[in-house]
């Protein structure tokens with residue numbers, strides 16, 4: 001297959017691109033910088049240099065006309081900086097796909113990344129991939145993202161798959177890297193939320209495998225939402241205790257969030273996904289975050305140049 005990965009050097013996008021290359025697919029990767037382009041080329045990924053917010057410059061008919069799959073894995077910081085950018089990229093993709101593909105070609109597959117905030121924040125109710133939480137129970141800033149996700153999912157012109165990753169760990173660390181950064185300083189680790197919280201985690205390599213399987217079986221599983229998390233949650237208290245033990249941090253404490261994003265970082269939802277397993281045969285194989293915390297902490301230190 002020919003696949004374009006948007007955000008190909010990112011925390012999710014790079015492992016996804018590598019997994020696709022390893023499985024024999026032809027991969028194009030969008031990146032902003034020339035030095036990252038060389039990194040992609042070294043990985044046998046064909047770089048396309050461009051800004052996410054200017055899709056008309058890189059979603060060209062000559063490229064889109066040849067693709068089977070487009071995976072949008074652009075980083076959250078890019079999307080939050082310009083919430084309209086996702087809409088622009090989606091509209092451009094629709095237009096260019098309609099112009100550049102023969103009418104009888106199978107629909108272009110579009111794998112779009114959102115997140116588990118769509119599952120709300122109820123620490124008692126067990127939810128799964130397909131649970132729809134009423135809008136009024138979601139944090140305000142999540143609502144526009146959920147509406148956009150649903151518009152993208154239900155547009156009939158593309159074969160769409162949504163992946164909602166949870167707390168991704170491994171290598172350079174993502175959201176959980178802030179815990180590592182605090183631990184490394186030897187301070188008291190501060191965490192939003194309250195004791196008893198749980199996290200839906202997933203290793204970046206396991207998540208990459210979910211994207212790969214979804215891309216390969218896209219003609220069978222289009223129209224579905226997959227929760228990209230392991231099927232058992234991890235205790236935040238366990239994680240913090242272990243991190244203190246291995247890092248020399250002074251201890252940890254829970255603090256009050258000062259804005260909705262910090263509050264969301266402390267949410268607990270108990271997610272038991274099943275669609276990845278039943279439809280794609282997906283099974284996370286990595287050790288959990290807490291079980292191999294030392295390896296993940298060392299890997300983060302090495303990849304952030306602070307070992």
Ligand SMILES: *[C@@H]1O[C@H](CO)[C@@H](O)[C@H](O)[C@H]1NC(C)=O
Pocket residue numbers: 126127128129130131132274
């Ligand atoms: C998924 O969650 C919904 C709503 O909570 C529930 O009705 C449904 O039975 C669940 N599906 C599975 C397979 O557990």
Ligand SMILES: *[C@@H]1O[C@H](CO)[C@@H](O)[C@H](O)[C@H]1NC(C)=O
Pocket residue numbers: 201203230231232284285286287288289
């Ligand atoms: C995933 O959950 C299973 C239990 O369902 C557990 O045995 C395994 O260690 C977990 N793996 C990860 C990566 O958390």
